[in-house]
Amino acid sequence: MEIGFLGLGIMGKAMSMNLLKHGFKVTVWNRTLSKCDELVEHGASVCETPAQVIKKCNITIAVLSDPSAALSVVFDKDGVLEQICEGKGYIDMSTVDAETSLKINQAITGKGGRFVEGPVSGSKKPAEDGQLIILAAGDKALFEESIPAFDVLGKKSFYLGEVGNGAKMKLVVNMVMGSMMNAFAEGLVLADKSGLSADTLLDVLDLGAMTNPMFKGKGPSMNKSSYPPAFPLKHQQKDMRLALALGDENAVSMPVAAAANEAFKKARSLGLGDLDFSAVIEAVRFSKED
Amino acid sequence: MEIGFLGLGIMGKAMSMNLLKHGFKVTVWNRTLSKCDELVEHGASVCETPAQVIKKCNITIAVLSDPSAALSVVFDKDGVLEQICEGKGYIDMSTVDAETSLKINQAITGKGGRFVEGPVSGSKKPAEDGQLIILAAGDKALFEESIPAFDVLGKKSFYLGEVGNGAKMKLVVNMVMGSMMNAFAEGLVLADKSGLSADTLLDVLDLGAMTNPMFKGKGPSMNKSSYPPAFPLKHQQKDMRLALALGDENAVSMPVAAAANEAFKKARSLGLGDLDFSAVIEAVRFSKED
Amino acid sequence: MEIGFLGLGIMGKAMSMNLLKHGFKVTVWNRTLSKCDELVEHGASVCETPAQVIKKCNITIAVLSDPSAALSVVFDKDGVLEQICEGKGYIDMSTVDAETSLKINQAITGKGGRFVEGPVSGSKKPAEDGQLIILAAGDKALFEESIPAFDVLGKKSFYLGEVGNGAKMKLVVNMVMGSMMNAFAEGLVLADKSGLSADTLLDVLDLGAMTNPMFKGKGPSMNKSSYPPAFPLKHQQKDMRLALALGDENAVSMPVAAAANEAFKKARSLGLGDLDFSAVIEAVRFSKED
Amino acid sequence: MEIGFLGLGIMGKAMSMNLLKHGFKVTVWNRTLSKCDELVEHGASVCETPAQVIKKCNITIAVLSDPSAALSVVFDKDGVLEQICEGKGYIDMSTVDAETSLKINQAITGKGGRFVEGPVSGSKKPAEDGQLIILAAGDKALFEESIPAFDVLGKKSFYLGEVGNGAKMKLVVNMVMGSMMNAFAEGLVLADKSGLSADTLLDVLDLGAMTNPMFKGKGPSMNKSSYPPAFPLKHQQKDMRLALALGDENAVSMPVAAAANEAFKKARSLGLGDLDFSAVIEAVRFSKED
Incomplete structure (x- = not known):
């Protein structure tokens, strides 16, 4: 099976590498082309524009950093729209808001193409291990054709109905994650400033009903002020913002998420945006x- | 081993029952004496006042509902202080603030008694299953003598140093829990109001890095608006308040916990205080x- | 002086009426044309489309309810863009985000037209009394030509530099207002639920350093649960959202405004969006x- | 009229000086006795203990910094209780929580004394100018006898009923103030970081419905990062905390005040507690x- 792949950031690189390792033919493109080199060493082909990738492959997956990058890859010169046509499938696995997904869907289907949005839950490590959770929505036939690829990339794929629902589900999940991370961070700092051991707090939490892989994975490094970026803070904050905007549309008041969002903004103002969230x-x- | 036991609320009843089942001789007291009946059926003795329990037993455990009850049992007429003396040990496993613990410690040790505070992490089910986490601090010898009882009541006992540290650790843990619960609740409501399935959200969360027993245990019933009280909301809110006060003492700003606390207060004003948190x-x- | 006027909501109606009363020739348009009747009785002319107003008048003022209405009046069929041309001036006094203003500015100036954004501070009453504060930015010559009209509409006009600054200043002002209103509301409720007189609180506040026309004007009716819409709550919430988005762009963490915004969202979910904020x-x- | 006066902090000093200037005989005491010197130069007498002041004067006013100081002056050795007796009046004008007021009231009246709580609204400047707002509650006869003194200290005295209501009203007022200050601060920072002039924002606010002496008085110095302490930040934060505790008792959820309180706590952690709020x-x- 031949797959096009647009975007080789932390996530995209790990995901396209997995496809290669599992025997898919992969044709990659990235804005900074030099980032393609490692993939090429593992057998990938390269194209110089998104349009060329679309032309070459029947199914193309995109993993871009934010809504504006996701739109740009589709609508700009040499973009996806120039070559998309009947029969071709485009799967955007970036984390974007539903509005962005809907715009891309309209443009792709307007040219006869098929569109699935498929944002993922999970960051660098699950991406490398093929353990992502895929939140897909849109063209059901394309979703089903893509299952062999999804099975390599993730441990579970959900089909959520109409385009936009994948984006929304992803935002909800990441909002819960961002608030939980703040709850955890406040607890660790409170323990420490109150004369308790923040490491003992990790042990206590680990034994109780709140034990979860995120606390176990990130707690010890947080206590050592180490934040290797699995999921950059600025992206987490963007997702909080988009989730709050979704709440705004539907008149859902979410004071805890709002407080967490402001904490992430404060962290950005402290120059921490590129570190792990x-x-x-x-x-x-x-x-x-x- | 003979153990006195003061307070037979949800937690106290489950814990004293466990001691009985594991062959401890248990003498109980409860403000509403009729609540002792079930324990008596299982072999417990009853006393009519806390003082009598102390007189009869070398080690007495108390599990009261809040700081004022914890103080009252010690300081009021017929209270613990009237009979505590050299050699006797008093273990308060209520969730109280450090100041309350320190007051009790001072009074008990002032009479020659030994004091351990031992608040627990875990609610009804872990209490019944002997799977609590015990956060002990204070007299180390008493702590060590009590390990046979602690081993029945919990799966792990931490010794945290000076009196007050158990109370503080408990508050930190419960603060994280209260904020997490709000993060979870906001996510479930946002999913639902955005046209997604809140049950699918549970599945997605369960597969990811945030999966934890609390979400798994409580999520399905929350989606059905069912809240059988394992840990009453008003007690959770009290713990949030006390944790925020601990932060106040140590100049730790915790905006997410503060927002969660206000949400619990709103819930109280809606008449939900006696339901599960x-x-x-x-x-x-x-x-x-x- | 002849002035075109687009949009006859609460604000637009009061403002265009003031222009009429002060001897301006005014040509109005409104999406629901029947709303023009009262203005016509006072001497206004009517056009059936925004384009016709632009064609007829050298300077046209627009006061629309939100960014999408502001964009629609310019870009849709029969919109401003169809007739704007060299020499003509377009003044958008709607409260919109800077991005919307910049889009409109680009379109207008792209056709040779001149653009001033001029959002106002003040609601129904100041609009009726010609006591608005005008926060203008953009084409300085057009600003200066428009001063006779601005002097009728407001008590003070600020010229704030490049397009976008008017929108931004307006959002900052309304954000402060929205947070203040929440501070006030929480105080009134706390007084009442604590057994104090909320009316006495008004007297106390009125004597102190916080005394201000908003508290004096709205406090008594708030204590009577009466909310005649001078500035609809849903518009206030929209402005909070836009101000928070401005903070997001500039990495300014504003936890109090964020909490106030969530309170306004809760109020919307309670069906209060069309009442006064x-x-x-x-x-x-x-x-x-x- | 002879008045005892306990506590010569920023407020107490200005208030006792005013009494002296208006012809009252004043006997002062302060924990650090040297702070009495300036008052003595203006004609005050000094006692070495609170008890001596009470013995000497029929009416004694206290202005202490916080609940623990207010309690200590009454209950400690050489304190008020040792000399209070039938006929003597004690007026505590400190800002304390209602519980503290009630404790003092009970002790004073238990010895036959009369008690009025009279916290004030207003800081250094109004204290110096005799322009405070006095929020009195308790013994009505003592309140009426004290009106000549109150008229010197303040521009208006409210009698609010039972002891505790003065404390509560003060906390409500200061809570509104603390939230408003945060709303204002966020606005000034947002303006500045968004490329607007924070000084122009002051002008715009001053012309609108939110204009108030606090913004006018403090805004210009805030824009210059100057914070001469009229009302120390740590005291403002303490009042926010106590007001939130009052809300807790009465199940009033106040998310904006809670967010403001956390901001003040952050400011304390930044070492700003002794500066103006x-x-x-x-x-x-x-x-x-x-």
């Missing part, structure tokens, strides 16, 4: 003595 | 259409 | 006993 | 570039 603990921890 | 979702969900 | 007190007040 | 803007402003 667990670095929000620095915004909680920050004080004059530090 | 997961009922906070009703405060998020509440709208005119409902 | 002071109705947010109902979201604070709401409890089971009510 | 307007210094909370530094917590909003703080970013890595600063």
Whole structure:
């Protein structure tokens, strides 16, 4: 099976590599072309524009960093729209808002193409391990044809109905994650500043009803002020913003998510946007003595 | 081993029953004495006052509902202080603030008694199953003598140093829990109001890095608006308040916990205080259409 | 001086009426044309499309309800763009985000037209009394030519530089207003539920350093649960959202505004969106006993 | 008329000086006795303990910094209780919680004394100018006898009924103030970081419905990062905390006040507690570039 692949950031690179390893023919494109080199070493082909990838492949997957990149790859010169046509399938696995997904869907289907949105839950490690959760919506036939690829990329694929629902589900999940991370960060800092051991807190949490892989995975490094970026804080904050905007549309008041979002914004203003989102603990921890 | 036991609420009853089942001799007292009947059927003795329990037993455990009850059992007429003396040990496993613990410690040790505070993490089910986490602090010898009882009541006992640290650790844990519950509740409501399935959200969360027993255990019933009280909302809110007060003492700003606390207060004002703390979702969900 | 006027909502009607009363020739348009009748009785002319108004008048003022209405009047069929041309001036006094203003500016100036954004601070009463504060930015010559009209509509006009700055200043002002209103509402409810007189609180506030016309004007009716819409709650909430988005762009963390925004969203979910924004007190007040 | 006066902090000093200037005989006491010197130069007498002041004067006013100081002056050795007796009046004008007021009331009246709580609204400047607002409650006869003194200290005295209501009203007022200050601070920072002039924002606010002496008085210095302490931030934060506790008792959810309180706590952690409460803007402003 031949797959086009647009976007080789942290996630895209891990995902396209997985496809290669599982015997897919993969043709990649990235804005900075040099990022394609490692993939080529593992057998990928390269194209110089998104349009060329679409032309070459019947199914193309895109993993871009944000809504404006997702739109740009489709609508700009040499973009997806120039070559999309009847029969071709385009699967956007970027995390974007539903509005962006709907715009892309309209453009693709307007040219006769088929569209699935398929944002994923999971960051660098699950991407590398093929353990993502895929939140797909849109053209059901394309979804079903793509299952062999999805099975390589993730441990489970959900089909959620109409385009937009994948984006929305992803935002809801990431909003819960962002608020949980703040809850955790506040707890670790409170323990520490109250004369308790933040490492013992990790042990206590791990034994109780709240134990979860995120706390176990990130807690020890947070206690050491280390934040290697699995999921950059600025992207987490963007997702909080988009989830709050979804709440705004539907008149859902979410004061805890709103407070968490402001904490991530404070962290951005402290220059932590490119670190892992667990670095929000620095915004909680920050004080004059530090 | 003979153990006195003061307080037979949801937690106290399950814990004293466990001691009985594991062959401890248990002498119980409860403000409403009729609540002792079931324990008596299983072999417990009863005393009519806390003082009598202390007189009879070398080690007495108390599990009261809040700081004022914890103080009252010690300081009021017929209370613990009247009979505590050299050699006797008093273990308060109520969830109280550190100040309350310190007051009790001072009074007990002032009479020659030994004191351990040992608040627990875990609610009704872990209490019944002997799977609590015990956060002990204070007299180390008493802690060590009590390990046979602790081993029946919990799956792990931490010794955290000076009196107050158990109370503080418990508050930190419960604060994280209260914020997490709000994060979860906001996510479930946002999914539902955005046209997604809140049950599918549970499946998605369960597959990801945030999966945890609390979400798995409470999510399905929250989606059915059912809140059988394992941990009453008003007690959760009290713990949020006390944790925020601990943050106040140590100048730790915790905007997410503060927002969660206000949500629990709103839930109380909606008459949900006696339901399980997961009922906070009703405060998020509440709208005119409902 | 002849002025075109697009949009006859609460604000637009009061403003165009003022221009008429001060001797301006005014040509009006409104989506629901029947709303023009009262203006016609006072001497206004009517056109059937925005394009016709632009064609007829050298300077046209628009006061629309939100960004999408502001864009639609310019870009849709029969819209402003069809007739705007060199020499003609277009002044958008709607409250919109800077991005919307910039889009309109680009389109107008692209056709040779001149553009001033001029959002106002003040609601129904100041609009009727010609006591608005005008936050203008953009084409300086057009601003200066328009001063006779601005002097009728407002008590003070600021020229703030490049297009976008008027929108931004307006959002900042309304954000402060929305947070203040929540501070006030929480105070009134806390007084009442604590057994104090909320009317006495008004007297106390009125004597102190916080005394301001908004508290004096709205407090008594808020205490009577009366909310005649001077500035609809849903518009206030929209402005909070846009101001928070401006903060997002500039990495400014604003937890108090974020909490206020969520309170306005809760009020919307309670069906209060069309009442005055002071109705947010109902979201604070709401409890089971009510 | 002879008046005892306990506590010569910022407020107490200005108030006792006013009494002296208006012909009252004043006997002062302060924990650090040297602070009495300036009053003595203006004609005051000094006692070495609170008890001596009570013994000497029929009416004694206290202005202490917080609940623990207010309690200590009454209950400690050489305190008020040792000399209070039938006929003597004690007026506590400190800002304390209702519980503290009630405790003092019970002790004073238990010895036959009369008690009025009379917290004030207004800080250094109004205290110096005799322009405070007095929120009195308790013994009505004592209130009426004290009116000559109250008329010197304040521009208006409210009698609010039973002891505790003065404390509560004060907390409500200060809570509104603390939230308003945060609303203002966020607005000033947002203006500045968005490329607008924060000074122009002051002009715009001053012309609108939100204009108030606090914004006018503190805005210009906040824009210059100058915070001479009229009302120390740590005291403002304490009042927010106590007001939130009052809300807790009465199940009033106040998310905006809670967010403001956390901002003040962050400011405390940044070492700003002794500056004016307007210094909370530094917590909003703080970013890595600063």
